[in-house]
Amino acid sequence: MSTDVPVLDDQELGLAGARTGFGFRSLVRWEGMLGLLFIFDLFYGGFSTSQFFTKDTIFFAGINFGLIAIMALPEMLIITTGEIDLSVAAMLGLACATFGYLFEHHVEVFLAMLITLCVGAIGGALNGFLVTRLGLPSIAVTIGTLTMFRGLAEVILGTNEITNFGGPWTDIGTNTIPGTPFAWAFGIFVVLAVIYGVLLHFTALGRSIFAIGLQQEAAFFSGIRVKRIKFLLYLTSGVVCAFAGILYTYQTNTARYDAASGLELNVIAIVLFGGVSIFGGRGSAVGVFLSVIAVGTFDQILTIKNVSSEDQSIVFGLLLLASVVIPNIPRGYHLVRQRLNSASLSKRANS
Amino acid sequence: MSVLDTPVAVQRVKSHRVAETFSRARELAIFAVILILFFGTAIKTPGFANITSVQQILTNSSLFILLAIGETLVIVTRNVDLSVGSTLGMSAFLVGEYYTHTYSTSTFHSNGSVIVAFLIGIGVGAFCGALIGLIVTVAKVPSLVVSLAALYIIRGILNLIGTGVQIEPTVIPSSFQKIGYETWAGIPWIFIIPLIAALVIAFAMRSFRSMRELYAIGSNPVAAQLAGVPVGRRVFTSFLLSGSLAGLGGVLFASEFATVNATAGTGYELLVIASCVVGGVAIFGGSGTVIGAGLGAILLQVINQALVVTNVSPFWDSALAGALILVAVSIDRFVSNRASLALRLKQGATRVD
Numbered sequence: 001m002s003t004d005v006p007v008l009d010d011q012e013l014g015l016a017g018a019r020t021g022f023g024f025r026s027l028v029r030w031e032g033m034l035g036l037l038f039i040f041d042l043f044y045g046g047f048s049t050s051q052f053f054t055k056d057t058i059f060f061a062g063i064n065f066g067l068i069a070i071m072a073l074p075e076m077l078i079i080t081t082g083e084i085d086l087s088v089a090a091m092l093g094l095a096c097a098t099f100g101y102l103f104e105h106h107v108e109v110f111l112a113m114l115i116t117l118c119v120g121a122i123g124g125a126l127n128g129f130l131v132t133r134l135g136l137p138s139i140a141v142t143i144g145t146l147t148m149f150r151g152l153a154e155v156i157l158g159t160n161e162i163t164n165f166g167g168p169w170t171d172i173g174t175n176t177i178p179g180t181p182f183a184w185a186f187g188i189f190v191v192l193a194v195i196y197g198v199l200l201h202f203t204a205l206g207r208s209i210f211a212i213g214l215q216q217e218a219a220f221f222s223g224i225r226v227k228r229i230k231f232l233l234y235l236t237s238g239v240v241c242a243f244a245g246i247l248y249t250y251q252t253n254t255a256r257y258d259a260a261s262g263l264e265l266n267v268i269a270i271v272l273f274g275g276v277s278i279f280g281g282r283g284s285a286v287g288v289f290l291s292v293i294a295v296g297t298f299d300q301i302l303t304i305k306n307v308s309s310e311d312q313s314i315v316f317g318l319l320l321l322a323s324v325v326i327p328n329i330p331r332g333y334h335l336v337r338q339r340l341n342s343a344s345l346s347k348r349a350n351s
Numbered sequence: 352m353s354v355l356d357t358p359v360a361v362q363r364v365k366s367h368r369v370a371e372t373f374s375r376a377r378e379l380a381i382f383a384v385i386l387i388l389f390f391g392t393a394i395k396t397p398g399f400a401n402i403t404s405v406q407q408i409l410t411n412s413s414l415f416i417l418l419a420i421g422e423t424l425v426i427v428t429r430n431v432d433l434s435v436g437s438t439l440g441m442s443a444f445l446v447g448e449y450y451t452h453t454y455s456t457s458t459f460h461s462n463g464s465v466i467v468a469f470l471i472g473i474g475v476g477a478f479c480g481a482l483i484g485l486i487v488t489v490a491k492v493p494s495l496v497v498s499l500a501a502l503y504i505i506r507g508i509l510n511l512i513g514t515g516v517q518i519e520p521t522v523i524p525s526s527f528q529k530i531g532y533e534t535w536a537g538i539p540w541i542f543i544i545p546l547i548a549a550l551v552i553a554f555a556m557r558s559f560r561s562m563r564e565l566y567a568i569g570s571n572p573v574a575a576q577l578a579g580v581p582v583g584r585r586v587f588t589s590f591l592l593s594g595s596l597a598g599l600g601g602v603l604f605a606s607e608f609a610t611v612n613a614t615a616g617t618g619y620e621l622l623v624i625a626s627c628v629v630g631g632v633a634i635f636g637g638s639g640t641v642i643g644a645g646l647g648a649i650l651l652q653v654i655n656q657a658l659v660v661t662n663v664s665p666f667w668d669s670a671l672a673g674a675l676i677l678v679a680v681s682i683d684r685f686v687s688n689r690a691s692l693a694l695r696l697k698q699g700a701t702r703v704d
Contacts, residue, residue, distance in 0.1 A: 134681060144676030145673060147621075147669050151666070151671065262618055308514065313503040313504070325490045328490050
């Protein structure tokens with residue numbers, strides 16, 4: 001009889017994050033796998049297409065993937081605290097529409113950018129307020145604000161398309177960083193990634209973010225200002241996504257309300273693929289950086305080989321699935337062996 | 352915990368009753384909002400209050416009702432299924448392909464039967480749902496990630512087989528298309544199917560032990576497991592049902608629009624979750640009804656329809672829907688806070704926390 005009582009391990013009790021030793025080791029392994037994937041990308045790209053090792057590849061990879069990469073950084077911090085922000089791409093759309101509208105009405109470019117970033121801050125603050133002050137579940141709140149931001153973008157621009165953004169700023173969308181083959185979006189991503197990485201791993205704020213993700217109440221009782229930190233993360237997420245919206249406008253030279261429509265799930269997927277736990281408390285900036293690089297390169301190879309972006313999604317989905325299933329295999333193997341052992345024991349006891 | 356000291360049965364009945372009262376109040380409230388919106392629009396635009404606009408709203412919302420029912424089953428267990436839009440697209444496309452392959456060029460109509468089409472659609476959905484359910488329960492990985500991956504994989508496979516293919520209305524037999532536009536006693540057939548599904552599942556979730564256990568799992572997975580609930584099997588079943596309903600949704604999609612391509616159902620997943628949230632389904636599981644979720648889906652359609660007929664720009668549709676979701680979640684929070692406070696005050700005499 002006694003063998004029938006289910007044995008709950010840490011994972012089932014929701015304590016997986018508490019086993020930091022194991023978590024850290026598996027994380028290192030996961031980052032190693034991402035690194036290997038990137039090296040595999042380079043070999044695969046180099047051998048399968050002659051156009052791979054060219055300046056164009058590096059440039060277009062930055063253009064095609066830069067915005068997702070930039071939005072993934074604030075998302076990384078938010079998911080590490082155990083929350084989620086689904087409104088990132090909609091905020092990009094709203095920022096794009098706002099910027100386009102202001103541009104059309106001949107507002108000075110600098111001022112227009114400033115107002116757009118403020119819109120991002122307000123949107124992020126709205127998310128943060130609803131999640132922290134009203135205590136609402138972030139997934140529901142950000143689905144709501146996702147719909148709302150996209151809707152407001154539609155209200156601002158309608159189905160109009162605003163084009164011909166002239167001026168000195170067009171360079172950041174369509175040219176390389178002078179002297180390098182990199183797109184501006186990629187350069188901005190790298191700078192932001194370093195800032196976010198330092199923030200997450202080398203500051204008290206970063207440790208607090210991990211603490212909140214592991215055990216929110218414990219973090220609160222140890223004096224961490226949980227609500228303020230979460231609020232700030234949502235606020236900066238809004239600003240960064242608004243900035244991505246401006247970048248989008250210059251990259252495509254158009255402003256439209258459905259800019260980057262549906263990209264929110266790509267952003268989340270990239271972050272999760274980088275080894276950030278959806279339950280919070282685990283993850284690293286290096287993992288997210290490698291995930292961006294590896295997946296971005298792979299996407300570019302498939303694009304060169306004329307595989308449509310829709311077909312690429314199969315590969316991406318499989319990778320995402322692998323990222324959660326593979327780390328669980330040793331544990332699953334252990335569990336199965338344990339069950340078999342106890343089954344044979346009880347059989348012996350019965351006979 | 353002192354929970355063990357109090358008589359469990361009494362406590363359960365009490366909390367059950369409170370929860371039930373609130374959920375019923377919630378359904379009535381949404382229904383009232385739907386009526387107010389509808390008649391408010393009717394006063395503003397005299398031509399609106401007729402059977403056609405009601406039929407239009409019911410037809411438009413029927414797919415979302417089906418998906419929202421399935422999503423409710425999953426969300427109640429503290430999981431989430433993001434793959435419903437892709438599953439619907441896959442099912443709709445394969446139903447279309449079935450009719451294309453049975454299309455006879457000599458008689459100029461398809462020899463395919465309606466029943467087989469339904470079986471194909473539901474089967475495809477059940478297969479997708481079962482796969483996700485298996486991975487979630489066996490590999491014990493978060494459903495959000497698994498179903499997100501499934502969203503990409505299913506859509507990717509659909510693109511692989513269906514890029515450039517457009518199923519035309521000519522190959523789809525009229526007997527099948529009739530489901531999309533014919534009515535029975537004034538009610539569109541396409542709405543009757545989700546209605547039946549909602550009533551059956553609502554009854555099951557009120558009365559069947561196995562379905563009540565879904566709520567138990569969502570309220571506290573560990574406690575449910577310790578109480579002997581077969582958590583894995585129940586969660587698997589909820590994903591299976593969600594997939595099957597999405598598959599059925601695909602069949603209805605094919606009959607309603609009669610043109611299907613690889614993009615069918617793109618982006619439905621978040622709308623469906625939004626319908627559930629508006630309908631009072633708690634996103635962290637443990638409470639909510641399929642009737643509420645269905646009414647939530649209808650409410651979103653009513654807003655859409657009302658904006659189209661009044662002179663308000665239809666561009667406001669999403670903005671208002673988003674605000675509505677936020678309001679709904681806030682009200683839920685407020686009500687559940689009050690409810691738990693009331694519960695605690697009632698039990699305060701016998702129980703010390």
